[in-house]
Amino acid sequence: MLNSRRKRINEVRNKQTGIAAICGVAVAIGGVAALPGTAFAQTPSPLGEWQYSVGIPLQKMWQPTIPDWQLRVGAAASFQPRYEGSDRYHLMAGPSIDVRYKDLFFLSSGEGFGVNFVQGPNWRASLAAVYDLGRRAHDDPQELNGLGNINAAPGLKLSGEYVISKDFPLVLRADVRRYFGGSNGWIGDLGAYMPMPGSTKKFFWFAGPNVTLADSTYMNSWFGVNQQQAAHSQFRQYHASAGFKSVGFGISAVWLFDKHWFATADGAFQQLVGSAGNSPVTHRKGNGVADISINYRF
Numbered sequence: 001m002l003n004s005r006r007k008r009i010n011e012v013r014n015k016q017t018g019i020a021a022i023c024g025v026a027v028a029i030g031g032v033a034a035l036p037g038t039a040f041a042q043t044p045s046p047l048g049e050w051q052y053s054v055g056i057p058l059q060k061m062w063q064p065t066i067p068d069w070q071l072r073v074g075a076a077a078s079f080q081p082r083y084e085g086s087d088r089y090h091l092m093a094g095p096s097i098d099v100r101y102k103d104l105f106f107l108s109s110g111e112g113f114g115v116n117f118v119q120g121p122n123w124r125a126s127l128a129a130v131y132d133l134g135r136r137a138h139d140d141p142q143e144l145n146g147l148g149n150i151n152a153a154p155g156l157k158l159s160g161e162y163v164i165s166k167d168f169p170l171v172l173r174a175d176v177r178r179y180f181g182g183s184n185g186w187i188g189d190l191g192a193y194m195p196m197p198g199s200t201k202k203f204f205w206f207a208g209p210n211v212t213l214a215d216s217t218y219m220n221s222w223f224g225v226n227q228q229q230a231a232h233s234q235f236r237q238y239h240a241s242a243g244f245k246s247v248g249f250g251i252s253a254v255w256l257f258d259k260h261w262f263a264t265a266d267g268a269f270q271q272l273v274g275s276a277g278n279s280p281v282t283h284r285k286g287n288g289v290a291d292i293s294i295n296y297r298f
Contacts (some may be wrong), residue, residue: 050189248270
């Protein structure tokens, strides 16, 4: 009887401790708002789409009054594949920018330039102008010679995020993007993430899965080989069909140094599947990415 009572008390304490830790994370998020997008974030990489805006829906649940202006700038570096499916890596560097006005408008190197056109206390839907830097043959001349370039292109992104509850802060996310030029196709993501144990007011981290789908136009731009390309490259002709492009898992973390300075780090693994994984252009189905940024918030 006594052991049973002690067990129930410990269970309650563990639950309360877990909720307190999550609340601490949320309070910290209220100060940072989100991880600013990494340098060249819109270029296809193993990062999940949720990692470019992690924490934003959680902020509103614990900080109902959002400051009119939230501004963060920094510098970021990313170690990622030369192209999706490559077995060679390179280092990229660039700015990290995140500007938000009244939880309505945003300009972010991760999310693009857009507006939260409908929202609630635990959800939002946004429309944004985004970009894709494409793929250049000189990114990996040894492998991409003869395939030509995928030009940089603007696009539109429709996305939505929903937080289950304060007690269970799982964030569900979905988005669809359409590029005009370049790959000239449709691509979308389904993802989820939540704060992880061990998070504090000075350090907090998130983790979650992601799955990506694309139409045949997008898939053939990146993973297909048409007749002309086959004649000028080392690859056989190949048609990439619509469907699942990849599955992955990501981790994002924030370290708060003081009132203004903080660092972010992201890591992710992506496994190309279906037509993308079977493409002759794909030399390695599994790719990873690691990046870090140093930021200043005003």
